Amino acid sequence: MRAILVRRLMTALPTMAAVILLSFLLMRVAPGGPFDAERPLDPATRAALAHAYGLDRPLIEQLGRYLLGLAQGDFGPSLVYRDFSVGDLVRQGLPVSLTLGGLALAVALPLGIAAGALAAMRPGGWADRVLMLAATIATLLPSFVTGPLLVLAFALLLGWLPVSGWGGGDPRHLLLPVIALALPTAGAIARLARAGLATTLAQDHVRTARARGLSEGRILLRHALRPALVPVASYVGPAAAGLLTGAVVVETVFALPGLGRYFVQGALNRDYPLVLAVVILYAGLILLFNLIADLLYGWLDPRAAG
């Protein structure tokens, strides 16, 4: 456990450094700049703006200044949302995305695992077939289809829930986007759990459990489920990072002020500091969740911990 932590942290730092460096350079290599609009600015204004943000300095100096700021927790100013710093924007968007993604994960995990376990109880039975068909459909349907369909059904036709907006975090506003976000993840988890359980239930140690006279339900929960969830853990790690840093499509469909839209708009506008901040956040979360997944492996199957 300690060894895994140390090893992961030792690789995490160079990984983060490489991510920052590469995104910094790639953004500059991409054609266009933050001050290119449909109507070109006159050269003098443009030069003044570039000077104000330090964009006229050598690239290496810009990188140095950025890293220095970063070390002090300063993500720099936004080049497009001129009245805000990138830190302000992230502070606004992140709680929304974290709430949405965290809830979606909290729904998808138990839902997917329960569906997978139920299906694996009787392979080829009707429950197996219905659940796996549902899981496939849930995985295949993109959230820009399920989102509007949910709105159509529950907001417009039935009128039970609001159509869109954040509503200050009102649970009624959250319900539909959480479902739209959770469904594909739950489908994927269900399929992975079902496959993992099918493999585990055919293994020797399950026969030992059967020889002990345990009931099938107890065998499934105590002897098969944990080793069977290893593939689920390796999927959920990166998936969770994606869910938490803003689901662009769902945030757009439901007009939620999350982080996802900053990512897209920032990239389109060449808002260098904004994009870098979101990328760093995303990479950090990926590293964090892969670490959690690693620690989970050790608990799910102690052989993995060595």
Next chain:
Amino acid sequence: MIYAVDGLMATIGGQHILSGVSFSLDAGECVALVGASGSGKTTTAFAPFGLLPAMAGGSARLEGEELIGCSGTTLRGLRARAGFVFQQPATALAPHLTIGAQLAEAWRQTGAPRPTHEELVALLAEVGLDEPERLLAAYPHRLSGGQRQRAMIACAIAHRPALLVADEPTSALDAPLRAGIMRLFDRLRQTRGLALLLVSHDLPAVAGHATRALLLDNGHVVEAGDARTVLTYPVSREGRALVTAMPRLDEPLPPRPPIGAPLLEARGVSVDYALPGWRRRRLEAVKDADLRIAEGEAVALVGHSGSGKSTLARAIGRLGPQSGGSVHWRGAALPPRARMRTGHRRLIQPVFQDPAASLDPRWTVAEIVAEPLLRLRPELDARQRAEKVRTLLDEVGLASDFLDRRPATLSGGQAQRVAIARALAPEPELLLLDEATSALDVLIAGRILDLLLRLQRTRRLAMLFVTHDAAAARKLCHRTIAMEAGRIVER
């Protein structure tokens, strides 16, 4: 009477695989079921308890209660009253539960209260395991093979069953560990009055420990009676075949074919691997090993699992890594693995332990045997190759109707014959046999050994026979070299 089986039958998918098997077990007795693989011995042991996908008929009574034909829930309760030990201790224990948790679960399977720590420690001591504190908190993969099987036995007797069913409990273990497990069973029979139903292909162990033996062939009992008598003086044809196939340490040695000039010489070969972690520690699998093989000579390389014998053989055959030393072929240095030319490759050919795993399941037998010819004998055209494949199959005792079969349709013995034909195809001078008979049951392994003896005479083949079966090594080989912890300790 603890367990009485009368006229037991079993069918899988409507096909009869067992009929009319009867025997009974009293407290402290051991009945052994022996026979070739596929003879129905495991089915006899497990089918009445519903642990196989087979339908059981006839009668099997555990402490007076009928197992056959009762409902699933009833059978579950009855099954819990017996104890079971399986062949592979490495996979039969749950990987994610500590030994302590599994023992506690087994202890309570017939409704006993949760065991105290002292009770579990006493149980481990009873099966001969030291360091109970460490073992109770350990996961199975932290235990050695022998410790795992003892832990498995502790689980099987934790709820104080009257009957213990053990399926090949020693076949995954080395010889000294086997003897230890058999002695443990003897002790449990004496101290607990445990009745033991033992499935085994270790005939000497059965003769030495079992009260009675049942010899099965093709789902029928062909011989039954006192274990020592049945296995020493079998009267049935099947019984004699089984007993004679087993190489024994007390039979006279056949004359050895003559030995020619020195063929292969390994000088100071060592193999080490980097251990995971950033401290760059290395595991020395083979240390400074010297080995000589002459033309037509068979050399046995014996040792426990983990002693480095396979690693050494693979390094010599240029199939695995080598970190130090040199290997010479007829006096000239053999190039390292990456720089072996086809001319060198032809000389040394391997046969592996698990024939089913070493043959590509999608290829036909003809393709498998012909493959080495394509590269190593490029002078042959397609017709010559086909002819050669037929001759090779004939040489290993397979008819030409095997040409189009795929590995999945072959038995273990047939698959190993195909693997041997494949190895013979490029006309090697040295055959590397890496546990080539260990995965096969007695009867089949005996026939493969006979085939190797014949090849030794007809082809003047040199062989390096990696094995842990001392009797087989003695039958086939001129010399035996023993390895221990990566070093050659005896020659």
